[in-house]
Amino acid sequence: xxxxxxxxxxxxxxxxxxxxxxxxxxxxxxxxxxxxxxxxxxxxxxxxxxxxxxxxxxxxxxxxxxxxxxxxxxxxxxxxxxxxxxxxxxxxxxxxxxxxxxxxxxxxxxxxxxxxxxxxxxxxxxxxxxxxxxxxxxxxxxxxxxxxxxxxxxxxxxxxxxxxxxxxxxxxxxxxxxxxxxxxxxxxxxxxxxxxxxxxxxxxxxxxxxxxxxxxxxxxxxxxxxxxxxxxxxxxxxxxxxxxxxxxxxxxxxxxxxxxxxxxxxxxxxxxxxxxxxxxxxxxxxxxxxxxxxxxxxxxxxxxxxxxxxxxxxxxxxxxxxxxxxxxxxxxxxxxxxxxxxxxxxxxxxxxxxxxxxxxxxxxxxxxxxxxxxxxxxxxxxxxxxxxxxxxxxxxxxxxxxxxxxxxxxxxxxxxxxxxxxxxxxxxxxxxxxxxxxxxxxxxxxxxxxxxxxxxxxxxxxxxxxxxxxxxxxxxxxxxxxxxxxxxxxxxxxxxxxxx
Amino acid sequence: xxxxxxxxxxxxxxxxxxxxxxxxxxxxxxxxxxxxxxxxxxxxxxxxxxxxxxxxxxxxxxxxxxxxxxxxxxxxxxxxxxxxxxxxxxxxxxxxxxxxxxxxxxxxxxxxxxxxxxxxxxxxxxxxxxxxxxxxxxxxxxxxxxxxxxxxxxxxxxxxxxxxxxxxxxxxxxxxxxxxxxxxxxxxxxxxxxxxxxxxxxxxxxxxxxxxxxxxxxxxxxxxxxxxxxxxxxxxxxxxxxxxxxxxxxxxxxxxxxxxxxxxxxxxxxxxxxxxxxxxxxxxxxxxxxxxxxxxxxxxxxxxxxxxxxxxxxxxxxxxxxxxxxxxxxxxxxxxxxxxxxxxxxxxxxxxxxxxxxxxxx
Amino acid sequence: xxxxxxxxxxxxxxxxxxxxxxxxxxxxxxxxxxxxxxxxxxxxxxxxxxxxxxxxxxxxxxxxxxxxxxxxxxxxx
Numbered sequence: 001x002x003x004x005x006x007x008x009x010x011x012x013x014x015x016x017x018x019x020x021x022x023x024x025x026x027x028x029x030x031x032x033x034x035x036x037x038x039x040x041x042x043x044x045x046x047x048x049x050x051x052x053x054x055x056x057x058x059x060x061x062x063x064x065x066x067x068x069x070x071x072x073x074x075x076x077x078x079x080x081x082x083x084x085x086x087x088x089x090x091x092x093x094x095x096x097x098x099x100x101x102x103x104x105x106x107x108x109x110x111x112x113x114x115x116x117x118x119x120x121x122x123x124x125x126x127x128x129x130x131x132x133x134x135x136x137x138x139x140x141x142x143x144x145x146x147x148x149x150x151x152x153x154x155x156x157x158x159x160x161x162x163x164x165x166x167x168x169x170x171x172x173x174x175x176x177x178x179x180x181x182x183x184x185x186x187x188x189x190x191x192x193x194x195x196x197x198x199x200x201x202x203x204x205x206x207x208x209x210x211x212x213x214x215x216x217x218x219x220x221x222x223x224x225x226x227x228x229x230x231x232x233x234x235x236x237x238x239x240x241x242x243x244x245x246x247x248x249x250x251x252x253x254x255x256x257x258x259x260x261x262x263x264x265x266x267x268x269x270x271x272x273x274x275x276x277x278x279x280x281x282x283x284x285x286x287x288x289x290x291x292x293x294x295x296x297x298x299x300x301x302x303x304x305x306x307x308x309x310x311x312x313x314x315x316x317x318x319x320x321x322x323x324x325x326x327x328x329x330x331x332x333x334x335x336x337x338x339x340x341x342x343x344x345x346x347x348x349x350x351x352x353x354x355x356x357x358x359x360x361x362x363x364x365x366x367x368x369x370x371x372x373x374x375x376x377x378x379x380x381x382x383x384x385x386x387x388x389x390x391x392x393x394x395x396x397x398x399x400x401x402x403x404x405x406x407x408x409x410x411x412x413x414x415x416x417x418x419x420x421x422x423x424x425x426x427x428x429x430x431x432x433x434x435x436x437x438x439x440x441x442x443x444x445x446x447x448x449x450x451x452x453x454x455x456x457x458x459x460x461x462x463x464x465x466x467x468x469x470x471x472x473x474x475x476x477x478x479x480x481x482x483x484x485x486x487x488x489x490x491x492x493x494x495x496x497x498x499x500x
Numbered sequence: 501x502x503x504x505x506x507x508x509x510x511x512x513x514x515x516x517x518x519x520x521x522x523x524x525x526x527x528x529x530x531x532x533x534x535x536x537x538x539x540x541x542x543x544x545x546x547x548x549x550x551x552x553x554x555x556x557x558x559x560x561x562x563x564x565x566x567x568x569x570x571x572x573x574x575x576x577x578x579x580x581x582x583x584x585x586x587x588x589x590x591x592x593x594x595x596x597x598x599x600x601x602x603x604x605x606x607x608x609x610x611x612x613x614x615x616x617x618x619x620x621x622x623x624x625x626x627x628x629x630x631x632x633x634x635x636x637x638x639x640x641x642x643x644x645x646x647x648x649x650x651x652x653x654x655x656x657x658x659x660x661x662x663x664x665x666x667x668x669x670x671x672x673x674x675x676x677x678x679x680x681x682x683x684x685x686x687x688x689x690x691x692x693x694x695x696x697x698x699x700x701x702x703x704x705x706x707x708x709x710x711x712x713x714x715x716x717x718x719x720x721x722x723x724x725x726x727x728x729x730x731x732x733x734x735x736x737x738x739x740x741x742x743x744x745x746x747x748x749x750x751x752x753x754x755x756x757x758x759x760x761x762x763x764x765x766x767x768x769x770x771x772x773x774x775x776x777x778x779x780x781x782x783x784x785x786x787x788x789x790x791x792x793x794x795x796x797x798x799x800x801x802x803x804x805x806x807x808x809x810x811x812x813x814x815x816x817x818x819x820x821x822x823x824x825x826x827x828x829x830x831x832x833x834x835x836x837x838x839x840x841x842x843x844x845x846x847x848x849x850x851x852x853x854x855x856x857x858x859x860x861x862x
Numbered sequence: 863x864x865x866x867x868x869x870x871x872x873x874x875x876x877x878x879x880x881x882x883x884x885x886x887x888x889x890x891x892x893x894x895x896x897x898x899x900x901x902x903x904x905x906x907x908x909x910x911x912x913x914x915x916x917x918x919x920x921x922x923x924x925x926x927x928x929x930x931x932x933x934x935x936x937x938x939x
Binding site: 024026057058059060061063064070073077078079080081082083084087090091092093094095097098099101102103104119120122123127271272273274276277279280282283285326329330333338339340341342343345364365366367368369371372 | 503514517530542546553561564565571573587588595674676677681683684697698702704705711712715754757760761833835
């Protein structure tokens with residue numbers, strides 16, 4: 001036997017990247033589970049050689065798919081992750097992002113990559129993930145027994161195209177390299193084949209390039225390998241090889257579809273990891289500082305023990321409805337109360353109407369939902385009409401207008417008209433109409449101390465200009481209520497010199 | 501740290517980062533969208549990974565990848581997105597990967613609505629994916645508890661090598677309440693089983709496939725043993741005035757808070773009511789409920805669904821006591837008044853045993 | 863053919879071989895064939911005719927099994 005001859009040395013033999021025995025296999029641990037003549041065996045071998053050549057065995061993480069190559073982890077002595085059908089690129093994305101020094105290989109078949117996992121491969125490619133994808137295209141579903149693949153050739157008979165693939169019924173073979181070549185981000189896209197000795201050697205070079213690009217941090221690389229499936233095709237291995245070479249390549253032309261290996265720049269982002277102690281500052285959890293940089297440490301509060309303010313603020317989007325609620329909740333917290341704030345959310349928030357529920361209570365709050373408000377701030381008429389019926393008798397309603405609609409006047413709740421938008425306009429911006437209402441509410445009820453409001457403004461308003469405007473709006477709202485109390489019959493805000 | 505007013509969906513991200521989470525993958529959906537936005541803002545600031553995934557399917561599989569790589573990782577969504585993720589839930593449990601998923605429930609089925617609901621209970625607590633697995637499920641009732649339970653979720657996920665779901669209704673994510681955040685915890689080192697692309701982890705395999713029946717059965721039995729251990733060690737619940745209660749109300753999340761107000765009002769009206777609020781939905785506080793059945797005449801389960809939680813309560817009570825159910829759906833949160841009405845009706849009509857109503861139930 | 867003058871030789875792991883025959887087809891000097899005997903799996907494994915190998919390595923690359931074929935080359939002293 002030749003191997004016994006001392007003068008002979010091994011030049012091509014079992015790669016050290018393969019496990020010596022396939023212990024993860026249930027039986028026949030000396031050989032793969034692939035059928036005789038299967039292309040997967042050849043691709044796996046070429047992959048092993050590329051890993052070995054590049055010296056990246058320890059760094060490599062193989063993502064095994066669902067399909068005939070589901071057992072990739074049984075063979076390659078690298079880090080291994082077996083994943084759900086088609087999701088390899090998503091898994092690979094996350095692994096690579098968190099472990100940028102690893103070399104992540106997503107090994108996928110045509111069902112996995114081009115059917116069930118189409119979204120994952122397109123988006124991983126489009127994000128330019130720095131991973132290497134090996135796409136084994138044999139135009140058939142092998143593991144499940146020969147059903148149509150997205151890459152099945154026109155006219156090809158499968159168990160689900162028993163009369164042959166008809167484009168009018170089944171569509172056309174999906175050309176993955178061509179598809180991905182429409183994207184900006186991929187660095188390397190190449191279609192190779194296992195149809196001849198020469199093609200096999202070219203496949204080895206392409207796989208090496210795909211890994212090498214990742215070693216250099218160059219971004220997304222994919223190698224599509226046209227591969228024989230003698231068993232399902234019903235051909236002997238040599239005939240299957242011929243079919244790849246002479247038939248498959250007519251539908252799937254070989255060649256490079258993208259090669260920016262020479263010009264691409266490493267994409268690795270600079271990551272700075274802050275000290276743990278920095279986290280509260282980064283997350284804004286420390287004491288807040290407003291426009292003047294001062295801390296807003298809460299002063300000793302003396303909440304009213306019976307306080308139970310159930311407030312609805314409503315109007316249209318852009319009136320500062322949610323922010324008004326937030327001011328109240330924030331001030332309530334500063335004053336030592338239990339508070340909650342619950343907004344309306346979603347499409348209705350964007351289509352015009354907007355409301356929020358605020359509770360300010362001396363005791364822990366059961367539900368943040370205010371089904372029976374004792375305070376309603378209605379910033380327009382639809383809001384008034386919508387929430388008035390739910391008011392608790394004797395509750396307070398502040399309404400953004402000069403006067404109350406006649407048919408609402410007898411509702412049982414005391415409706416106070418405060419022309420907050422008009423007042424805010426005169427102050428310089430309709431946007432502070434919400435704060436005018438806030439001032440009016442505090443003047444009318446005294447529910448929260450001035451100091452609490454100061455702190456709320458301080459915390460929520462971070463720009464100098466708005467801070468001053470909001471303070472003016474607060475005072476204007478208070479003044480409006482004072483005038484009404486003084487002359488409840490006919491409020492005429494326009495005559496107020498302060499407003500002029 | 502000093503209490504601050506904060507929205508649930510913002511607080512959950514901050515809590516996760518304080519707990520050592522350093523990867524987030526997500527897809528926006530109302531009413532959970534602020535979570536993905538906050539994650540996009542903060543993850544890069546702490547040296548973590550943020551990916552806006554192309555779908556919830558991709559997001560949950562990215563979670564699988566991040567967890568495989570030994571990183572504390574999370575995602576969040578709401579009903580429709582959580583449904584898409586079910587494949588991933590099953591794989592994560594099967595591969596024994598620790599991770600945290602937040603479900604801010606909205607109304608279903610189908611596109612349903614975006615208002616708060618608790619209709620995902622079956623899907624999350626009973627397992628919406630295939631195979632014999634369980635999620636550990638935590639149900640916060642306030643923004644503070646959302647923070648506390650999110651941080652606990654990462655610990656439990658690591659301890660049991662299993663997905664942990666923080667299950668809240670949309671209102672918990674959308675509301676603002678005062679929260680005291682704890683100090684940040686150190687980011688734990690990657691566990692020994694993780695696949696990190698190093699010589700030390702080269703022999704590691706993350707997988708959920710076991711084709712040999714005996715091997716798969718052994719794997720499933722091992723998972724089951726973990727769940728039994730969780731059932732022994734992890735049930736959490738809160739009770740309120742159950743010691744002398746004739747009627748015990750059971751509800752989780754935001755409903756639990758409404759029920760507390762119901763208990764107070766009922767007692768003022770002379771009804772001896774109490775509350776049991778499950779905090780872990782799986783493992784369920786079965787023993788606590790069973791123990792109450794010895795002294796309580798009626799259970800009333802209130803939930804924002806048409807009757808999901810009630811099944812677990814009935815299993816716990818084992819037919820020994822009547823278990824009534826009251827639900828609101830579609831985005832409606834039950835009010836104190838309507839629950840109280842139901843409780844009073846239950847006493848008058850539903851109670852199998854005549855109930856003593858004392859003039860002062862306090 | 864004179865074995866002593868051959869540049870190379872092929873060693874085949876007959877129990878790993880699945881008898882697909884790709885190496886037989888691919889071998890440029892055509893010095894491989896399928897055995898008439900069966901291996902333990904029931905395949906006719908490939909075998910080396912014993913002489914004429916050029917150590918080109920093509921049979922190694924077309925073989926789907928990791929260790930089915932080992933190619934050796936005579937060392938130049």
